[in-house]
Amino acid sequence: MSEPEGLGDVPAPVMRAQLHRMADWVADYREGIERRPIVPRLRPGQVTAGFPSRMPERGIHVSQVLDSLDQLVMPGIVHWGHPRFLGYFGSTSNGPALLGEIAAAALNVSAMTWKTSPAATELETVVLGWMRDLIGLPSGLFGVVYDTASVAVVHALAAARERALGDVRGEGLLGRPTAPVLRVYASDQAHSSLEKAMVLLGLGERNVVRIASDDAFRMDPAALRRVMSADRERGLRPFAVVATVGSTSTASVDDVLEMGGVCHEFDAWLHVDAAYGGAMGALPEGRWVMRGMERADSVVFNPHKWLFVPLDFSALYLRDPVILRDTFARTPEYLEGDASSPGADGQQAIDYMDYGVQLGRRFRALKAWMVLSTFGREGIVSRIREHCRLAASVRVLVEDTEGFELAAPVTMAVVCFRYCATGMSAEDADAVNRRIVERINGSGAAYLTYTTLRQRVCMRIGFGNMQTTEDHVRDVWRLILAEVGRLSSSDTSPPTSATIS
Numbered sequence: 001m002s003e004p005e006g007l008g009d010v011p012a013p014v015m016r017a018q019l020h021r022m023a024d025w026v027a028d029y030r031e032g033i034e035r036r037p038i039v040p041r042l043r044p045g046q047v048t049a050g051f052p053s054r055m056p057e058r059g060i061h062v063s064q065v066l067d068s069l070d071q072l073v074m075p076g077i078v079h080w081g082h083p084r085f086l087g088y089f090g091s092t093s094n095g096p097a098l099l100g101e102i103a104a105a106a107l108n109v110s111a112m113t114w115k116t117s118p119a120a121t122e123l124e125t126v127v128l129g130w131m132r133d134l135i136g137l138p139s140g141l142f143g144v145v146y147d148t149a150s151v152a153v154v155h156a157l158a159a160a161r162e163r164a165l166g167d168v169r170g171e172g173l174l175g176r177p178t179a180p181v182l183r184v185y186a187s188d189q190a191h192s193s194l195e196k197a198m199v200l201l202g203l204g205e206r207n208v209v210r211i212a213s214d215d216a217f218r219m220d221p222a223a224l225r226r227v228m229s230a231d232r233e234r235g236l237r238p239f240a241v242v243a244t245v246g247s248t249s250t251a252s253v254d255d256v257l258e259m260g261g262v263c264h265e266f267d268a269w270l271h272v273d274a275a276y277g278g279a280m281g282a283l284p285e286g287r288w289v290m291r292g293m294e295r296a297d298s299v300v301f302n303p304h305k306w307l308f309v310p311l312d313f314s315a316l317y318l319r320d321p322v323i324l325r326d327t328f329a330r331t332p333e334y335l336e337g338d339a340s341s342p343g344a345d346g347q348q349a350i351d352y353m354d355y356g357v358q359l360g361r362r363f364r365a366l367k368a369w370m371v372l373s374t375f376g377r378e379g380i381v382s383r384i385r386e387h388c389r390l391a392a393s394v395r396v397l398v399e400d401t402e403g404f405e406l407a408a409p410v411t412m413a414v415v416c417f418r419y420c421a422t423g424m425s426a427e428d429a430d431a432v433n434r435r436i437v438e439r440i441n442g443s444g445a446a447y448l449t450y451t452t453l454r455q456r457v458c459m460r461i462g463f464g465n466m467q468t469t470e471d472h473v474r475d476v477w478r479l480i481l482a483e484v485g486r487l488s489s490s491d492t493s494p495p496t497s498a499t500i501s
């Protein structure tokens with residue numbers, strides 16, 4: 001019986017030609033990215049309006065689809081990879097990572113059990129070990145890859161909940177009238193993913209207790225101890241603490257060692273959010289951020305924030321992976337033949353599906369392996385160090401320019417600062433700082449963010465893109481000064497388009 005016509009994939013020669021075209025497209029995009037305005041000038045719905053409301057009835061030639069990429073999609077892109085995009089933590093894309101993404105998409109394996117893809121499973125273990133050693137985490141920690149730190153903290157707290165109450169897996173939370181209310185503690189600088197995790201776990205966001213941070217935006221361990229004691233006296237159960245190493249706004253670093261001591265006193269789980277700041281541990285001069293990590297029950301680290309592995313890749317490391325495995329492992333009948341294969345040395349192979357809610361799992365380790373291998377430890381370290389140097393250069397500019405002040409200590413590659421001219425009220429300064437960021441971002445020439453620290457608005461620059469250089473920093477500083485000049489002369493003209501010459 002012959003196959004019906006029109007089935008199967010795009011013909012191989014056509015696909016080969018389009019892959020070559022795509023390779024050029026990607027290389028051109030990356031080479032020419034600086035000439036693009038970073039942010040498109042669009043209203044919501046404008047991208048949608050370019051697309052037909054129904055999918056095509058008959059397929060379109062793949063070359064035409066690629067044309068539409070330029071015509072319909074690209075005008076709606078914010079160019080995170082632009083070297084003057086200094087919002088959030090920068091962008092971590094690069095050549096070797098792209099190669100890894102293409103290969104992973106072509107292979108399209110699911111790293112759910114060892115048998116369903118031994119290489120995807122074992123490379124995940126290898127890469128997690130390389131990263132753990134690179135950033136200086138304790139060697140005994142077991143790692144697992146998720147998409148994001150937000151998902152990692154759900155898993156960490158699910159394990160903590162299991163340890164605190166026992167058999168939530170089996171019994172659930174409802175129908176346990178005698179169970180205590182579980183409370184988790186973090187500084188006022190910790191990431192909001194913690195509240196979401198508590199919502200998802202049925203523990204309630206009101207049971208996240210935020211502890212005021214000190215002048216350097218670090219958790220005060222003495223205050224932590226006081227609040228946990230008071231809660232315990234009220235019959236609540238302090239079950240977990242989240243320490244942050246590299247907070248989102250300022251990259252502040254909590255005292256993990258001290259907090260670990262407090263957790264020990266209360267038999268509470270210590271989760272460390274090193275999503276951004278973990279990368280700092282790769283630098284000998286940054287290794288201090290790892291102090292106390294041996295006390296952590298779990299640590300999350302996001303190579304997609306500052307280790308040049310593009311979105312998404314988040315590593316959760318655990319001291320006792322068995323508790324996580326006992327919380328989630330479940331093998332449906334149809335997977336029994338593919339699960340838990342004995343390893344070559346007699347050990348059980350790892351089935352990563354057992355360490356979380358996800359069954360199908362992308363081969364994320366491939367891109368990470370390509371990045372780490374291509375740049376090597378030295379290459380990674382020198383790029384992270386360069387980002388810290390660029391941040392230090394911004395700090396000097398802030399300190400040396402009248403009217404500007406640092407809003408937080410610079411510990412890594414994030415700088416928070418504020419413009420406040422002599423005689424300007426704090427409220428006016430808030431509006432001015434917000435306006436500077438909005439005007440620069442609106443111009444398309446650069447991208448910053450603002451954040452609020454101690455109720456005051458300040459500008460924030462974060463480095464993470466390996467293409468960003470000192471020249472880009474100078475450009476961005478010129479733009480900031482130009483906006484300050486314009487706002488001081490009350491010029492309300494709309495921001496100009498990309499004006500870097």
Ligand SMILES: Cc1ncc(COP(=O)(O)O)c(C=O)c1O
Nearest residue numbers: 148149150191246247248273275
């Ligand atoms: C310190 C910290 N933790 C967690 C997160 C959440 O990360 P993700 O986007 O991977 O969920 C962020 C995001 O910026 C962060 O800065």
